Amino acid sequence: MERGKTAQLSLAGATSPSLALALVLTLVALVLAALMIGPFPIAPLRIFAVLAGGGEAQEQIVIWNVRLPRVGAALLVGAALAAAGAAYQTLFRNPLVSPDILGVSAGAGLGAVLGIFLSLPVALIQLSAFAGGLAAVALVWLVAGAVRHADPILVLVLTGVVVGALAGAATSLLKVLADPYDQLPAITFWLLGSLAAITSADVWPALPAVAIGLVPLLLLRWRINVLALGDEEARAMGIEAGKLRLWVVAAATLVTASVTAIAGVVGWVGLVIPHVARMLVGPSFGRLLPVSIAIGAGYLLIVDTLARSIARSEVPLGILTAVIGAPFFIWLLARGRRAWS
Amino acid sequence: MIRVLVALTLLLASAPLAARTVTDSAGRQVEVPERIESVFAAGPPAAILLYVVRPEALVGWPRALRPEERAYIAPPYRDLPETGRITGRGGEANLERVLAIQPDLIVDFGSVRDTYIDLADRVQAQTGIPYLLIDGRFEATPGSLRLLGEVLGVPERGERLAEAVEATFARLDGVLAEVPEEARPRVYLARGPAGLETGTRGSINTEIIERAGGRNVAEAPGRGRIVQASIEQVIVADPDTIVTWDPIFYGRVFEDPLWSQIAAVRLGRVYLAPTAPFGWIDRPPSLNRMMGLVWLAGLFYPERWKGDLAKETKDFYDLFYHVDLSDTELETLLRWSEGRPPN
Amino acid sequence: MSLAAENLAIGYGRKRIGEAISLTVRPGQILCLIGPNGCGKTTLFKTLMGLLPALDGAVRLDGDPLPRLGRAEIARRIAYVPQSHAPPFPYAAFEIVLMGRTARLGLFAQPGPADRRAAEAALARLGIADLAGQDYTRLSGGQRQLVLIARALAQEAPLMVMDEPTASLDFGNQAAVLAETASLVRTAGAEGRGVILSTHDPDQAFALGAEVLLMRAGRVFGQGPPEEALTGESLSAVYGVPVTVERTESGRLVCAPRMAR
Numbered sequence: 001m002e003r004g005k006t007a008q009l010s011l012a013g014a015t016s017p018s019l020a021l022a023l024v025l026t027l028v029a030l031v032l033a034a035l036m037i038g039p040f041p042i043a044p045l046r047i048f049a050v051l052a053g054g055g056e057a058q059e060q061i062v063i064w065n066v067r068l069p070r071v072g073a074a075l076l077v078g079a080a081l082a083a084a085g086a087a088y089q090t091l092f093r094n095p096l097v098s099p100d101i102l103g104v105s106a107g108a109g110l111g112a113v114l115g116i117f118l119s120l121p122v123a124l125i126q127l128s129a130f131a132g133g134l135a136a137v138a139l140v141w142l143v144a145g146a147v148r149h150a151d152p153i154l155v156l157v158l159t160g161v162v163v164g165a166l167a168g169a170a171t172s173l174l175k176v177l178a179d180p181y182d183q184l185p186a187i188t189f190w191l192l193g194s195l196a197a198i199t200s201a202d203v204w205p206a207l208p209a210v211a212i213g214l215v216p217l218l219l220l221r222w223r224i225n226v227l228a229l230g231d232e233e234a235r236a237m238g239i240e241a242g243k244l245r246l247w248v249v250a251a252a253t254l255v256t257a258s259v260t261a262i263a264g265v266v267g268w269v270g271l272v273i274p275h276v277a278r279m280l281v282g283p284s285f286g287r288l289l290p291v292s293i294a295i296g297a298g299y300l301l302i303v304d305t306l307a308r309s310i311a312r313s314e315v316p317l318g319i320l321t322a323v324i325g326a327p328f329f330i331w332l333l334a335r336g337r338r339a340w341s
Numbered sequence: 342m343i344r345v346l347v348a349l350t351l352l353l354a355s356a357p358l359a360a361r362t363v364t365d366s367a368g369r370q371v372e373v374p375e376r377i378e379s380v381f382a383a384g385p386p387a388a389i390l391l392y393v394v395r396p397e398a399l400v401g402w403p404r405a406l407r408p409e410e411r412a413y414i415a416p417p418y419r420d421l422p423e424t425g426r427i428t429g430r431g432g433e434a435n436l437e438r439v440l441a442i443q444p445d446l447i448v449d450f451g452s453v454r455d456t457y458i459d460l461a462d463r464v465q466a467q468t469g470i471p472y473l474l475i476d477g478r479f480e481a482t483p484g485s486l487r488l489l490g491e492v493l494g495v496p497e498r499g500e501r502l503a504e505a506v507e508a509t510f511a512r513l514d515g516v517l518a519e520v521p522e523e524a525r526p527r528v529y530l531a532r533g534p535a536g537l538e539t540g541t542r543g544s545i546n547t548e549i550i551e552r553a554g555g556r557n558v559a560e561a562p563g564r565g566r567i568v569q570a571s572i573e574q575v576i577v578a579d580p581d582t583i584v585t586w587d588p589i590f591y592g593r594v595f596e597d598p599l600w601s602q603i604a605a606v607r608l609g610r611v612y613l614a615p616t617a618p619f620g621w622i623d624r625p626p627s628l629n630r631m632m633g634l635v636w637l638a639g640l641f642y643p644e645r646w647k648g649d650l651a652k653e654t655k656d657f658y659d660l661f662y663h664v665d666l667s668d669t670e671l672e673t674l675l676r677w678s679e680g681r682p683p684n
Numbered sequence: 685m686s687l688a689a690e691n692l693a694i695g696y697g698r699k700r701i702g703e704a705i706s707l708t709v710r711p712g713q714i715l716c717l718i719g720p721n722g723c724g725k726t727t728l729f730k731t732l733m734g735l736l737p738a739l740d741g742a743v744r745l746d747g748d749p750l751p752r753l754g755r756a757e758i759a760r761r762i763a764y765v766p767q768s769h770a771p772p773f774p775y776a777a778f779e780i781v782l783m784g785r786t787a788r789l790g791l792f793a794q795p796g797p798a799d800r801r802a803a804e805a806a807l808a809r810l811g812i813a814d815l816a817g818q819d820y821t822r823l824s825g826g827q828r829q830l831v832l833i834a835r836a837l838a839q840e841a842p843l844m845v846m847d848e849p850t851a852s853l854d855f856g857n858q859a860a861v862l863a864e865t866a867s868l869v870r871t872a873g874a875e876g877r878g879v880i881l882s883t884h885d886p887d888q889a890f891a892l893g894a895e896v897l898l899m900r901a902g903r904v905f906g907q908g909p910p911e912e913a914l915t916g917e918s919l920s921a922v923y924g925v926p927v928t929v930e931r932t933e934s935g936r937l938v939c940a941p942r943m944a945r
Binding site: 090093094095148150219220221222223225226228229230232233235236237238239240278282283284286 | 696730735757772773794
């Protein structure tokens with residue numbers, strides 16, 4: 001955005017308190033608005049009464065069992081994907097990187113599709129997705145580590161592409177084999193991402209997993225920043241680049257796999273949101289990370305609220321994030337890379 | 342398979358109205374209200390089942406009816422709103438919309454495997470609306486009809502439908518008892534405009550072929566499923582009967598040199614199934630297949646199967662779909678079943 | 685404090701690029717590394733900083749062999765000034781300089797007021813305090829090089845490795861960067877630094893009065909004060925073109941390639 005402003009903020013060295021306040025207030029307003037919106041007729045201001053424990057039984061169910069878990073899940077998923085995206089873009093020194101660069105989504109997709117194919121209970125499908133995401137990235141890491149090459153990051157990314165493609169092929173195979181009435185629609189819907197089926201029972205296990213992943217990213221935020229200058233310089237400035245990269249990849253993978261397990265594959269958030277955050281507060285990771293988290297949470301909340309209210313039936317999240325994200329990204333490109341160079 | 346119906350009326354001090362506990366096809370104990378006036382269909386097969394058993398209770402179609410389908414649905418139910426499939430069955434219905442409709446019950450008809458048991462439990466816990474899973478396999482049809490009739494408070498209707506299905510099954514079994522396995526037609530189900538999609542033996546899509554006494558030429562190990570076949574495989578399998586519902590495929594199969602040497606084409610035994618209001622042989626796999634069963638039996642065993650297709654069609658649409666077919670409508674369906682679809 | 689290499693062999697993995705290299709740098713000293721492209725200067729630098737393992741021989745920092753020191757410990761003793769480059773994101777120049785403080789921060793720590801003061805002081809020292817808030821990616825090559833030197837200053841390491849600090853700079857900026865480098869070394873007392881820099885311009889060695897390490901094909905071709913190491917003969921041999929070294933009227937030595945007629 002404005003160069004002068006960025007510079008000022010950089011010198012201040014911290015996110016300006018007014019921006020932080022604005023983000024928090026916006027999030028609160030979005031949460032309240034999302035709780036008020038939905039096809040079930042509840043007067044907007046009545047939600048406060050229902051939240052306080054009043055209202056009719058039906059209203060209690062709608063607010064507490066349907067809208068609140070979805071709002072919570074949307075915040076969690078958006079925050080997690082944006083954080084992972086910001087971390088990866090800094091780590092890989094590339095603004096075109098998204099959290100699934102190392103195959104976490106492809107792996108989680110394969111895990112979930114396998115679970116659906118085997119007709120497992122939902123919790124096991126989610127566990128299978130989570131395990132698939134972790135396994136794919138672990139495989140990428142091990143294979144890339146075994147390849148000796150002068151540019152470890154390039155090897156990592158290429159291995160990620162390869163493993164992702166393999167997982168995608170296996171997913172396609174399972175789709176071909178799947179029962180077209182029972183399983184195929186479920187698979188397709190899952191791969192496009194959706195919070196339609198979310199219950200609080202899904203959100204609770206994902207919450208600590210995401211928190212555990214975000215903690216190292218927040219604690220190491222200064223060092224992650226330095227990695228953006230490249231391995232050699234970072235090492236010359238006293239950073240164990242290889243070890244730090246492992247930590248960041250592990251944390252981002254944990255975060256992404258956790259939310260992908262409950263929400264399916266939601267694209268574009270991790271790619272686009274860090275750009276928006278960078279336009280607001282500049283590239284310094286210490287500010288980029290919290291601001292990305294806040295904007296990502298708010299953005300996915302808006303998108304999910306649209307997903308459940310614009311049509312008579314649910315629109316998959318992946319479709320909406322692409323429809324909104326892709327033109328925005330083109331616009332970023334048209335601005336002549338100024339957002340990142 | 343035993344269709345167990347346990348409709349116990351439990352006297353619970355806390356229950357507001359007299360509630361019953363029902364055991365569904367998955368063995369789940371579900372508490373349902375004594376009187377059920379509105380039911381949400383989780384997917385297309387369930388919608389057809391509900392429409393057949395008690396249309397007054399159906400709150401909407403998973404997808405709105407198409408114009409060509411509307412004529413074959415009784416007028417009051419043609420215009421029911423579109424409700425979407427429920428979460429998990431493809432999952433595009435919005436739970437809040439389900440809640441806003443306030444149905445007394447949600448019914449799903451089809452697979453009763455773990456994933457669906459779990460999904461049913463989740464939706465039930467989340468919405469507080471009882472959710473029944475009913476077995477969708479062909480053989481289970483009479484039991485499923487009785488179960489739903491009992492639950493919806495129309496046990497006589499359920500019984501009557503179940504008996505009709507059982508009668509058809511029994512007639513068929515009578516015919517098939519005299520036909521050794523080797524003498525049965527070798528059937529290929531052609532799906533898709535190229536006709537190269539098919540269901541392997543044991544799949545829900547081809548159940549009807551086996552039930553009608555055909556031998557499915559598409560075989561694969563494991564549970565049946567939809568597969569892509571190559572024309573070469575079809576030529577090698579050389580089915581003597583081909584069944585399809587795709588008018589595009591049907592329109593070109595007799596002209597296509599690739600298909601010309603296949604026995605079914607040479608013998609003129611390629612059959613087009615009508616699809617109004619629902620497919621006769623599949624699409625979706627629900628009670629609509631009972632119509633196709635009668636039709637296929639006549640095609641497979643023209644000598645042995647004694648039946649008047651026109652009368653049986655009229656009776657089926659009357660009993661199952663609540664429509665009294667006009668002569669023109671009946672004519673349209675019959676011509677369709679002879680390979681001349683409307684338009 | 686000293687950086688010493690003994691009988692060092694350098695290279696990547698099994699590929700040996702140079703060997704039998706010995707050198708020492710102390711605060712107050714400049715060592716000028718001169719040699720044609722591909723002679724192994726950058727590989728030598730990476731090995732001296734422990735970014736590449738030595739294939740043979742050893743590098744010692746204050747007597748400690750490099751492999752025994754952690755990255756942070758090395759970074760507190762040697763700062764690295766890479767050739768000016770553009771990072772993928774538009775960090776402010778101040779942030780780039782502040783990153784030099786990393787080796788002095790705890791694992792989870794953020795730079796504090798003292799670190800900010802050190803970064804400000806480094807910028808002021810080089811006379812570029814006004815660049816602090818500007819995007820590093822939008823600075824000119826010379827400005828970037830100065831920012832990178834400021835970062836090395838903020839790192840507060842007694843030794844500094846500079847990889848062709850004047851490459852791709854215009855004439856004026858070359859002079860400015862050299863002058864700053866010289867002044868860093870000449871500062872008296874504990875503030876004085878030891879610098880090892882590589883250059884394509886032998887005149888800079890004369891100008892800086894630096895020790896010279898003349899390299900050819902991964903081996904030391906000449907070593908010592910510039911007047912001894914850089915002769916017409918040695919330069920002609922190393923670069924493969926005839927070179928003469930002449931004394932100007934002011935008494936300074938300059939070298940010039942002889943143009944073929």
